[in-house]
Amino acid sequence: MNINLTLISQAVAFALFIWFTVKFVWPPLRTAIDNRQKTIAEGLEAAERGKHDLELASRRSAEVLRETKEKSTDILAQAERRGQQIIEEAKAAARVEADKVVASAKAEIDQEAERAKQALRERVAELAVAGAEKILRREVNVAAHNDMLAALKQEF
């Protein structure tokens, strides 16, 4: 193991190789790795943001769904109430109408009956007269009647 000129030549070679690595090997790869790390970090951040957004959106959609459900339940209840109301109204209107119809029918019937009574009354008089005529035709005693008529004449 003799120390000789090789020591100096190796040191020079070493210096040159260090210089070469410092100058040409290290920087390009460091840049590439740094850039990639940045890209990955950005990607991860974007993914995180996306996840957060998704969570927000799903929470929002759940809320909207719940609201909609509530609203639809409300609407259904309202509709049912309204339906009930309409039925009630219709029933009431129908009842009123029916009453009216019944009343008018009753009035007509009364009127009709009155008219019939009137007619009958008129017919009764006629019948009475006709009957009376028939009776009279059979039983007229001119003498007796003349007395009566005469008495009547007297009275005037």
Add this chain to the structure above:
Amino acid sequence: MSAAETTLTPTSYIGHHLSFLQKPFGTGDFWVLNVDTLAVSIFLGVISFGFLWWVVRGATAGVPGRRQALVELLIEFVDDQVKGIFHGERHSFVAPAALTVFVWVLMMNAMDFLPIDWMTAFYEHTFGVSHFRGVPTADVNTTFALALAVWFLMIFYNIKIKGLGGWIHELFCAPFGSHPLLWPANLLLNIVEYVSKPLSHSLRLFGNMYAGEIIFMLLGLWAATGIAGTVFGALLGVGWAIFHILIVVLQAFIFMMLTVVYLSMAHESH
């Protein structure tokens, strides 16, 4: 294979494998270049950093391909380690330097996986060289070069961050306190620390890789005892190679971590 030659002794076998391909550049022991260490380490550095460069040039910030994913895995691993130790702007120097250390040392250590005798034959027949050591980190010059470079960087950052005065103040006043009576003790401890850091840094790696190589050679010697010995040696070699995977990666990792720790300590004031 070489064990079949009659003139070969265990000493010459190991000595052969431990000889560098050297080229003198002047007189004296110092002015010699280990051509094998330098060639293999530069070759490995060029193909590994060339590969990294080729991949990162087409790097996309989108979905990465398999090649890019592999390189990213490596870079992220190193960056994570640095992030845990070094608190400052790491991308401009410390982290890429740690990557350089880890990749280069790992590749140089991994040369140990190549079968030592085959590689010797390969170098001999391809390049016509009789001596060639293929594991640059088993050469103390390499580990010292790296450790000393880190050491100088450490001093450079100490002065850059704290100023020359601040650094000298720290040499005298840390770790025990700023009382003048404590100055010698502080300085002594700091000197010991500054000497021991590059020594332990470099010798740990060198020792592990050198010992690994030696053990492969010793196991290779079993081939000299015949067929049964060859098979036995091969089995032991497999076991050691599997264990060596751990050592190779671990030592590269430790070397990188210590580099980061030393540079990080230089950035922190006491």
